[in-house]
Amino acid sequence: MTRREILTTSASAAATxxxxxxxxxxxxxxxxxxxxxxxxxNFTALQGxxxxxxxxxxxxxxxxxxxxxxxxRAENWQAVIDDPANLQGPIRDHIEAENAYTxxxxxxxxxxxxxxxxxxxxxxxxxxxxxxPAPDGTFAYFTRFxxxxxxxxxxxxxxxxxxxxxxxxxxxxxDGDREARxxxxxxxxxxxxxxxxxxxxxxxxxxGGNSTTLRFRVTANGxxxxxxxxxxxxxxVWAPDGRTCFYTLLDDNFRSAKVMRHVLGEPGRDVMIYEExxxxxxxxxxxxxxxxxMMVIRVRSDAxxxxxxxLDAPTRPLRRMAQVxxxxxxxxxxxxxxxxIRTNADGATDFKVMRTPVTAPERRGWRxxxxxxxxxxxxxxxxxxxxxxxxxxxxxxxxxxxxNLITDGEHDITFPEEAYDVDVLxxxxxxxxxxxxxxxxxxxPTETYDYxxxxxxxxxxxRQEIPSxxxxxxxxxxRIEAVADDGARVPVTILHHKDTRIDGAAPCLxxxxxxxxxxxxxxxxxxRLPLVDRGLVYAxxxxxxxQERGQQWYLDGKLMxxxxxxxxxxxxxxxxxxxxxAAPRRIVIEGRSAGxxxxxxxxxxxxxxxxxxxxxxxxxxxxxxISDGELPLTPPEWTEWGNPITDAAAYDxxxxxxxxxxxxALPYPPLLAQTxxxxxxxTYWEPAKWVARLRATAPDFGPYFLHCNMEAxxxxxxxxxxxxxxxxxxxxxxxxCVGMA
Numbered sequence: 001m002t003r004r005e006i007l008t009t010s011a012s013a014a015a016t017x018x019x020x021x022x023x024x025x026x027x028x029x030x031x032x033x034x035x036x037x038x039x040x041x042n043f044t045a046l047q048g049x050x051x052x053x054x055x056x057x058x059x060x061x062x063x064x065x066x067x068x069x070x071x072x073r074a075e076n077w078q079a080v081i082d083d084p085a086n087l088q089g090p091i092r093d094h095i096e097a098e099n100a101y102t103x104x105x106x107x108x109x110x111x112x113x114x115x116x117x118x119x120x121x122x123x124x125x126x127x128x129x130x131x132x133p134a135p136d137g138t139f140a141y142f143t144r145f146x147x148x149x150x151x152x153x154x155x156x157x158x159x160x161x162x163x164x165x166x167x168x169x170x171x172x173x174x175d176g177d178r179e180a181r182x183x184x185x186x187x188x189x190x191x192x193x194x195x196x197x198x199x200x201x202x203x204x205x206x207x208g209g210n211s212t213t214l215r216f217r218v219t220a221n222g223x224x225x226x227x228x229x230x231x232x233x234x235x236x237v238w239a240p241d242g243r244t245c246f247y248t249l250l251d252d253n254f255r256s257a258k259v260m261r262h263v264l265g266e267p268g269r270d271v272m273i274y275e276e277x278x279x280x281x282x283x284x285x286x287x288x289x290x291x292x293x294m295m296v297i298r299v300r301s302d303a304x305x306x307x308x309x310x311l312d313a314p315t316r317p318l319r320r321m322a323q324v325x326x327x328x329x330x331x332x333x334x335x336x337x338x339x340x341i342r343t344n345a346d347g348a349t350d351f352k353v354m355r356t357p358v359t360a361p362e363r364r365g366w367r368x369x370x371x372x373x374x375x376x377x378x379x380x381x382x383x384x385x386x387x388x389x390x391x392x393x394x395x396x397x398x399x400x401x402x403x404n405l406i407t408d409g410e411h412d413i414t415f416p417e418e419a420y421d422v423d424v425l426x427x428x429x430x431x432x433x434x435x436x437x438x439x440x441x442x443x444x445p446t447e448t449y450d451y452x453x454x455x456x457x458x459x460x461x462x463r464q465e466i467p468s469x470x471x472x473x474x475x476x477x478x479r480i481e482a483v484a485d486d487g488a489r490v491p492v493t494i495l496h497h498k499d500t501r502i503d504g505a506a507p508c509l510x511x512x513x514x515x516x517x518x519x520x521x522x523x524x525x526x527x528r529l530p531l532v533d534r535g536l537v538y539a540x541x542x543x544x545x546x547q548e549r550g551q552q553w554y555l556d557g558k559l560m561x562x563x564x565x566x567x568x569x570x571x572x573x574x575x576x577x578x579x580x581x582a583a584p585r586r587i588v589i590e591g592r593s594a595g596x597x598x599x600x601x602x603x604x605x606x607x608x609x610x611x612x613x614x615x616x617x618x619x620x621x622x623x624x625x626i627s628d629g630e631l632p633l634t635p636p637e638w639t640e641w642g643n644p645i646t647d648a649a650a651y652d653x654x655x656x657x658x659x660x661x662x663x664x665a666l667p668y669p670p671l672l673a674q675t676x677x678x679x680x681x682x683t684y685w686e687p688a689k690w691v692a693r694l695r696a697t698a699p700d701f702g703p704y705f706l707h708c709n710m711e712a713x714x715x716x717x718x719x720x721x722x723x724x725x726x727x728x729x730x731x732x733x734x735x736x737c738v739g740m741a
Contacts (some may be wrong), residue, residue: 001653032157047699048105051692052090060627061648065625065661068696071687077683078252081209084677084710095688098706106672106705112730113741117530117728122721123468124526132436132448132461133157135164136428139197150719151176154191154202169723173200173219175499180718184711185678187718189234193219196242199264203234208678208713210248216264227267237287237294239314244322246273246294246314248285254632254680256283259296261314274307274318279635287333288309289383292429295332301516301558301639309360322363334358335383336403341366342381345598348372350550353381370403377550377614382424385431389424393519396479396491396548398422400437402453411456417441419479419493419522440524442495442538443475452626466526474498475532479522482541482568482575488556490568491542491549493522494581500535507611507738508582510536510573514545514565515594515639518552534740537581541572543598559642560653566601573609573642585611592609592616593682593714596673600659600690603668607701612670612737614730617714619681621686622658623651632680660686663693668701672733674726675706678713705733 051066074089079086087095106282107114127147133140139156146153153175158168173191180186189212191202200219203212214229214236229247233256237246243264251257253666259274274296276283281298288295291311296318298305305324309316321332321339329351330343338355345354345366353370356362370378370390379398386406392399400413400422415422420441425448427436433454440446445464451457500506509531513520520540528538542548545565547555573589576582588611591599596618603613619625627644628634640674642650655661671694673687691706709716709728715725735741 005538019619021439030225031506048101048691048695048703048705049092049094050695051688058624060644061646061651063648063655065623065652065655069685070624071690072685072688072692073683074685076687078254080684081254081678081680081713082207082211084207085278087677092588095684095706095708095710098688098691099708099710100385102705102707104313104664105703105731106733106736107707109741110736113735114725114728114732117731118725120468121526121727123723124466124470124529125720125724126465126467129465133159133166134427134429134436135159135161136423137197137474140164140166141193141428145720147175149177150721151180151186152188153177154188154200156193171219171237173217173222174202179204185553185713185718187328187715190236192236192238194238194242194245195240200243201236201238201245202343203232203236205713205718206638208676208711208715209254209680210713211680213253214247225265228595229262229270233284235285237285237311239311240291241314244314246285248283253279253630255279259283259285273309279629280638281305282636288332289426290334290336293334297331298324300636302327302329303639304331306330306332308332319361321361322366332361333381333383335385335388340369340381340383340388342378344551347370349552349555350376351378353378355390375550377547379547379715380424382426382435383430384433384435384453386433387435389435389453391422391424393547393550395544397522400435402435404453413437413451413458414440416528417444417477419477420444421521421523440464442477442493442522442524442528443472445470445472445524449530461550464524470529477522478581480575480579480581482571484564484568484571486564488544488564488568490572491545492572492575493540493542494537494576495528495532496537496581497532497535497593500532500537502537504577504580506535506537506581506585507586507588507740508539508576509588509590509734510539510541510569510576511590512543512569512572512598513591513595514541514542514543514557514569514598516545517547517551519546519548527724528730531731531734534735536734536738536740537576539572539576539581541569543568543572558640558648562641562653563657565598566605566657569598569602570606570609573606585609586738588614588737590614590616590730590734593617596620596682596687597622597659601657601662604657604662605670606661607666607668610669612672612734613668614672614674614733615687615690616674616716617676617682617729618659618673618683618687618690620659620690623655623661625683625686626654631683660693663690663697665698666701668694668698668704670702670733670737671704672730673704673706674709674716674730676709676716678711681714684708 054071056067056070130144131142133142140159141156143152154173155170157166187205189203189205200217203214205212212232212234214232216225231250233246233248248256249258261271266403294309296307306321307318332339332341352372354366355369356365376394382389388403391399403410423438425436435451448462449458482490547554589599596615600620644651675684675687691704694704
């Protein structure tokens with residue numbers, strides 16, 4: 001069924017919906033001049049639920065704004081995240097009305113297409129897949145799935161510690177399909193075996209809001225200890241004694257707040273060893289590569305502070321390494337007599353590595369070990385007994401550099417393709433010469449390698465299987481650059497089928513993110529293939545706000561330079577048209593979370609440029625959210641976006657691009673806004689308010705769909721096949737927007 005048929009059919013179905021506030025409206029798909037947009041059809045459509053306007057006037061820093069839909073924010077929002085059933089009354093009625101409208105007008109008419117897409121996606125998944133076992137002493141641990149199973153199985157096999165070869169049968173430690181039975185949502189957030197291998201700790205999220213329940217399972221008989229710990233963030237660090245472990249509790253606003261020391265078998269006697277009292281910092285824990293220390297790290301986007309503890313003496317107090325200072329970031333690891341520190345100290349914008357003796361960890365003792373090199377961003381490091389592995393980003397592509405800690409000799413691991421992605425799999429072992437990493441590209445399924453860092457040889461351990469078949473020769477991967485107005489060169493990764501003619505007529509899906517220094521990888525994903533196989537060009541814009549071109553690339557896309565993120569994305573779209581990879585006004589744009597902010601802002605700035613917008617769990621109510629210090633992520637965000645509570649310039653700048661606040665009577669393309677009730681990162685009311693304002697302000701365009709998952713959180717559905725259904729929904733919408741549904 002075509003999009004025109006869907007929308008004209010929907011009008012006649014209005015009476016059957018039985019939803020309050022629905023209205024019929026003429027919806028045109030021309031641009032501002034009335035010209036028909038290629039790839040769209042004129043239609044008469046059911047407009048959708050009209051949310052009641054209840055104006056709230058907000059005065060802030062001498063500025064006044066009106067929020068007509070503030071009432072959609074539930075007063076008991078924390079309880080809703082804990083259990084979506086706690087959302088009641090008019091708000092639930094409205095969300096359910098939105099879901100019913102989306103189902104009637106979009107989901108039902110595309111049911112056959114969505115099922116076809118889902119089956120194609122499922123056919124590309126090896127259902128009984130398994131990870132490469134990771135050795136740890138006398139066992140190797142791995143995850144796998146059973147045929148038809150939705151959830152992971154964690155298992156282990158005994159191995160010979162010298163040869164790493166298996167010596168015994170598989171033992172299942174947790175069976176996700178069995179554990180998830182009866183739960184609408186179930187996600188294994190974290191797991192780790194004790195150093196003695198006799199206890200298996202695991203943290204499960206039952207709602208999607210990232211609040212987990214921590215349990216301890218005896219590996220000898222598979223029974224859990226008779227207590228559990230609620231409201232954890234999922235992190236866990238074991239001490240070498242195999243009886244002491246550290247976990248982190250969330251506060252009432254879902255922030256990681258307290259690091260607790262626990263001794264197995266002693267419930268109710270846990271000791272708090274650290275409490276984060278400054279909500280502008282996010283706090284977490286990690287174990288050093290050597291396993292000797294636990295680090296408690298406090299993070300803002302412009303500063304870190306680390307406290308450390310020797311795990312050989314788990315009852316001793318934490319010590320601070322270097323006091324927090326604006327602009328100073330440092331991330332320590334440990335090997336032998338040294339702490340190695342990845343840092344931007346002394347103006348090292350793209351980071352350098354310093355080290356200091358464990359006996360003198362204070363800042364004054366740090367000495368340069370690997371110098372700063374502009375344009376070579378040190379994105380991370382992994383330590384082994386005799387080697388260091390640097391994860392680098394150079395010219396928007398990842399690289400791996402191996403350094404011998406004994407000789408200081410270095411060498412690079414090289415990769416062949418024009419655009420690709422590489423990830424280090426750290427594993428459990430420190431005293432090893434084997435580096436495990438994955439390699440893939442937009443056309444190359446993931447390959448897992450074991451690399452001998454001394455001999456400089458690699459062994460392929462696994463290649464991702466695509467049961468329905470995959471020939472990488474059928475796909476073309478390109479890397480081009482879009483030149484921004486200020487001269488910045490924005491990389492764009494392109495994937496298309498070899499039979500797709502690059503003549504300016506192809507539709508395109510353009511994806512972006514561009515915040516928090518998170519780089520978008522040029523990786524392989526089965527989810528893109530059904531679109532590309534149908535003739536769409538898939539593109540990823542590596543815009544400012546990420547770190548594809550180093551730390552400065554990030555700094556040039558935050559705070560008072562945030563609009564570079566949006567204009568970079570627009571230039572990426574224009575360049576795809578100019579270089580004939582995409583047809584004008586047949587580009588669908590997609591972004592999730594802060595990527596939803598991206599597509600929302602761009603939708604306001606250049607609505608006529610795009611055929612459709614997919615905003616997943618979209619952060620679009622920027623001013624209201626960043627002005628609300630109670631929300632989980634708001635205080636740490638002030639160094640990312642600015643503080644509109646205290647800074648008038650930040651308020652004005654943020655207001656100038658906030659997608660919700662900048663909605664106007666513009667010729668908007670169709671929108672699919674996806675959200676979830678248990679989302680603690682981008683709360684459900686942001687997309688709900690956005691759609692309400694769009695529908696009231698620009699009723700003759702769109703249409704605007706809100707689809708709310710009533711039993712999930714920020715990451716969407718928990719089962720692997722249920723997630724594929726969400727992908728199929730987005731794909732069907734993209735095809736519909738360009739006239740291919």
